[in-house]
Amino acid sequence: MAESVGELSRRSMLGLSALAGAGLLLSACDTGGGGGPSGTQGSGEGKITALFMKQAGYSEDDIRAMTADFQAKYPKITVEPSFVAYEALHDKIVAAAPAGTFDVVLIDVIWPAEFGSKHIVADVSDQFPASWKTDMLGGALATASYQDRFYGVPWILDTKYLFYNTDMLGRAGVDPSSLSTWDGVLTAARALKAKRVVDFPLVWSWKQAEALVCDYTQLVGAFGGKFLSEDGKSVAFNSGGGLQALQFMKQSLDSKLTNPNSTESLEEDVRKIFSDGQAAMALNWTYMFNAADDPKQSKIAGKVGVAPTPSGSSGGPGVNGSMALSVSSGSKNQKAAWTYVSYLTSAAVQDKYAKSSLPCWSASYDSSQVVSALPQVVPVAKKQLANLIARPQVPRYNEISQILQAELQNALLGRKTPQRALDDAAAQSRSLLT
Amino acid sequence: MTAARTAQRLPARTGRVVRRPRRGELRLALLLLLPAALVVFGVVLYPAGRALVISFLDVDSPFPGAYPFVGLRNYTEVLGDRRLWTAAEHTLYFTVVSTTLELVLGLGLAQLLAAPLRLRWLFRAIVILPWALPTIVNGAMWRWILNAQYGVANAVLSGLHLQEGYRSWLGTDPFVALNMVVLADVWKNTSLVAFFLLAGMQTIPSELHEAARVDGAGPVRGFLRITLPLLLPSIALVLVLRTIEAFKVFDIVYVMTGGGPASGTQTVTFYTYLQAFSAQRFSVGAALAYLTVLTVLALALIYLRLLRQNEMRALG
Numbered sequence: 213m214a215e216s217v218g219e220l221s222r223r224s225m226l227g228l229s230a231l232a233g234a235g236l237l238l239s240a241c242d243t244g245g246g247g248g249p250s251g252t253q254g255s256g257e258g259k260i261t262a263l264f265m266k267q268a269g270y271s272e273d274d275i276r277a278m279t280a281d282f283q284a285k286y287p288k289i290t291v292e293p294s295f296v297a298y299e300a301l302h303d304k305i306v307a308a309a310p311a312g313t314f315d316v317v318l319i320d321v322i323w324p325a326e327f328g329s330k331h332i333v334a335d336v337s338d339q340f341p342a343s344w345k346t347d348m349l350g351g352a353l354a355t356a357s358y359q360d361r362f363y364g365v366p367w368i369l370d371t372k373y374l375f376y377n378t379d380m381l382g383r384a385g386v387d388p389s390s391l392s393t394w395d396g397v398l399t400a401a402r403a404l405k406a407k408r409v410v411d412f413p414l415v416w417s418w419k420q421a422e423a424l425v426c427d428y429t430q431l432v433g434a435f436g437g438k439f440l441s442e443d444g445k446s447v448a449f450n451s452g453g454g455l456q457a458l459q460f461m462k463q464s465l466d467s468k469l470t471n472p473n474s475t476e477s478l479e480e481d482v483r484k485i486f487s488d489g490q491a492a493m494a495l496n497w498t499y500m501f502n503a504a505d506d507p508k509q510s511k512i513a514g515k516v517g518v519a520p521t522p523s524g525s526s527g528g529p530g531v532n533g534s535m536a537l538s539v540s541s542g543s544k545n546q547k548a549a550w551t552y553v554s555y556l557t558s559a560a561v562q563d564k565y566a567k568s569s570l571p572c573w574s575a576s577y578d579s580s581q582v583v584s585a586l587p588q589v590v591p592v593a594k595k596q597l598a599n600l601i602a603r604p605q606v607p608r609y610n611e612i613s614q615i616l617q618a619e620l621q622n623a624l625l626g627r628k629t630p631q632r633a634l635d636d637a638a639a640q641s642r643s644l645l646t
Numbered sequence: 647m648t649a650a651r652t653a654q655r656l657p658a659r660t661g662r663v664v665r666r667p668r669r670g671e672l673r674l675a676l677l678l679l680l681p682a683a684l685v686v687f688g689v690v691l692y693p694a695g696r697a698l699v700i701s702f703l704d705v706d707s708p709f710p711g712a713y714p715f716v717g718l719r720n721y722t723e724v725l726g727d728r729r730l731w732t733a734a735e736h737t738l739y740f741t742v743v744s745t746t747l748e749l750v751l752g753l754g755l756a757q758l759l760a761a762p763l764r765l766r767w768l769f770r771a772i773v774i775l776p777w778a779l780p781t782i783v784n785g786a787m788w789r790w791i792l793n794a795q796y797g798v799a800n801a802v803l804s805g806l807h808l809q810e811g812y813r814s815w816l817g818t819d820p821f822v823a824l825n826m827v828v829l830a831d832v833w834k835n836t837s838l839v840a841f842f843l844l845a846g847m848q849t850i851p852s853e854l855h856e857a858a859r860v861d862g863a864g865p866v867r868g869f870l871r872i873t874l875p876l877l878l879p880s881i882a883l884v885l886v887l888r889t890i891e892a893f894k895v896f897d898i899v900y901v902m903t904g905g906g907p908a909s910g911t912q913t914v915t916f917y918t919y920l921q922a923f924s925a926q927r928f929s930v931g932a933a934l935a936y937l938t939v940l941t942v943l944a945l946a947l948i949y950l951r952l953l954r955q956n957e958m959r960a961l962g
Contacts, residue, residue: 420905476814476816622908
């Protein structure tokens with residue numbers, strides 16, 4: 213019996229390796245040929261699929277409602293929307309690209325360099341009307357462009373604002389206008405903590421994810437730092453403003469002004485903690501205003517204040533966190549996909565849903581429909597959106613971001629000094645810039 | 647004893663059938679095997695071969711096309727990357743600790759389930775539940791239990807005054823977070839181990855225990871001298887199975903921590919995923935996957951060897 217088992221497994225091993233060898237040969241023959249995505253314009257009618265994200269910006273309900281309106285207007289096109297978490301969006305787009313699963317995809321401001329250079333999304337520069345380039349806000353236009361080509365149409369124009377709990381500030385005797393600088397924010401936090409209004413006045417999205425880099429970027433801007441050198445060929449975040457930003461973050465943790473759970477929080481966790489009245493101040497995307505002010509999902513409705521991002525030693529730019537809608541290169545129905553993208557990004561549709569996400573069109577900020585949707589936010593946004601800071605626009609951004617996320621956390625958790633962590637991140641990133 | 651006799655009879659009978667197949671039968675057999683072979687080829691062998699080829703090229707986009715041949719550069723590059731070795735340390739720790747805990751707890755649980763209790767079927771059904779849960783659901787569940795702000799773990803522990811105030815389980819200390827992932831894995835997979843061992847225990851004839859009792863052996867000695875030695879084949883099997891599974895851990899990490907904090911829960915397969923899909927370095931991902939395969943293959947060979955030795959011992 214023992215013999216026969218040994219023989220059997222040995223024999224089947226041989227057989228397996230023979231088959232595997234055949235498989236290898238066949239797959240080796242397959243490496244050439246093909247080349248790039250095989251999309252076509254299509255008839256402009258029929259069914260298309262679209263990939264969106266589940267958090268921040270327009271909600272799933274908003275998108276379904278927009279899509280229903282679109283189908284009523286263009287009855288010959290049917291759209292099937294899908295939704296994934298932001299954290300899964302990039303990888304889903306990449307994995308689905310060769311099969312052309314999605315005709316329309318939502319892309320983040322940090323991806324046009326990568327997706328454009330690898331031809332995952334279509335270059336739509338020729339279809340992009342010249343008037344859009346003047347009518348859309350500058351920060352929005354940067355979302356979809358890389359090296360003067362357009363790889364999509366801006367759809368969500370967003371940056372992080374400072375939200376505060378007016379009730380808590382009042383109890384601590386803090387004047388909201390003092391929150392215009394980060395020094396003012398720290399002073400306010402100390403007052404809130406001293407008067408025991410709240411255990412941890414500040415909460416951030418510092419989980420090891422892109423959200424951490426967004427908060428860091430905003431602080432880098434405030435302290436006058438830069439990610440890359442002027443020529444874009446070397447890393448510059450490990451000195452000056454880049455270093456000060458991280459030192460600021462670490463210090464706010466050490467002095468217990470920042471909730472220690474920030475290092476496991478994403479934007480949604482920040483929203484929950486803030487809406488539960490367990491934080492007095494937080495940076496977050498536009499959508500938090502509407503959500504925190506909604507009595508159905510918040511305990512602090514009516515007590516939400518919003519301000520532009522505080523300034524550091526060098527002004528207060530907001531992180532550019534915009535997103536664009538792109539036609540995927542593998543789509544067999546690019547004409548219909550473009551029709552859908554043009555519809556969703558049109559001023560009329562964006563103005564209608566301004567409550568969830570502010571429009572990309574400059575004229576919208578004077579439209580009474582938009583201003584009345586979010587009367588507190590629009591004046592702030594008008595000021596903030598003119599002053600944005602971008603994360604590096606390089607094809608291998610994702611790898612740099614992963615390294616940066618890990619090293620930022622090393623510093624925040626006290627495993628390395630901020631200087632050492634950023635030097636290590638810089639050393640690992642250097643080769644990824646070319 | 648009867649089991650051993652049937653076991654001896656079985657291979658003899660099947661052996662006769664295999665040795666004298668008629669031609670038509672053989673052809674029919676091959677024909678019937680063809681669909682399965684095609685499926686195996688399509689979803690296992692072809693992708694495996696393709697991944698091997700890719701690991702020698704420099705593929706940086708998901709589309710087919712001509713990519714430069716770089717030989718073993720991807721392998722040398724990942725083997726020289728400190729991040730791989732850090733991830734390997736986490737994987738090793740996870741594998742050793744989770745497998746050990748599952749085995750020890752599983753053994754106790756199996757004893758309990760084998761005991762002649764009333765409602766034994768109910769206990770068995772309850773114990774199998776964690777294993778029936780998909781890993782993703784299990785990961786999401788533990789993430790919520792351990793949530794620093796709203797989690798049940800903090801509420802219970804501070805309610806019982808076992809800890810002062812709320813603390814972070816998954817966000818501030820990488821080593822604590824890794825242990826929490828181990829905990830979630832142990833909670834789920836202990837039941838599987840217990841059932842493997844329970845099956846093994848039921849093949850131990852009760853006469854042996856009765857005879858031992860007549861000779862004056864207590865329950866502890868009975869367990870050490872009878873249950874444990876006779877259970878060794880099952881233990882070896884479940885040990886190797888769980889080791890291989892634990893070595894490939896990915897989904898529970900993805901859901902619970904996303905590799906954080908400070909990459910402290912990043913395992914080899916998670917690092918592979920990041921390289922292949924987030925960074926679009928498919929060749930590096932393929933090289934990493936093949937290094938994983940080689941390690942798992944080594945484990946599998948040990949497993950086959952152990953199995954064979956056990957069978958020999960059972961017959962001898």
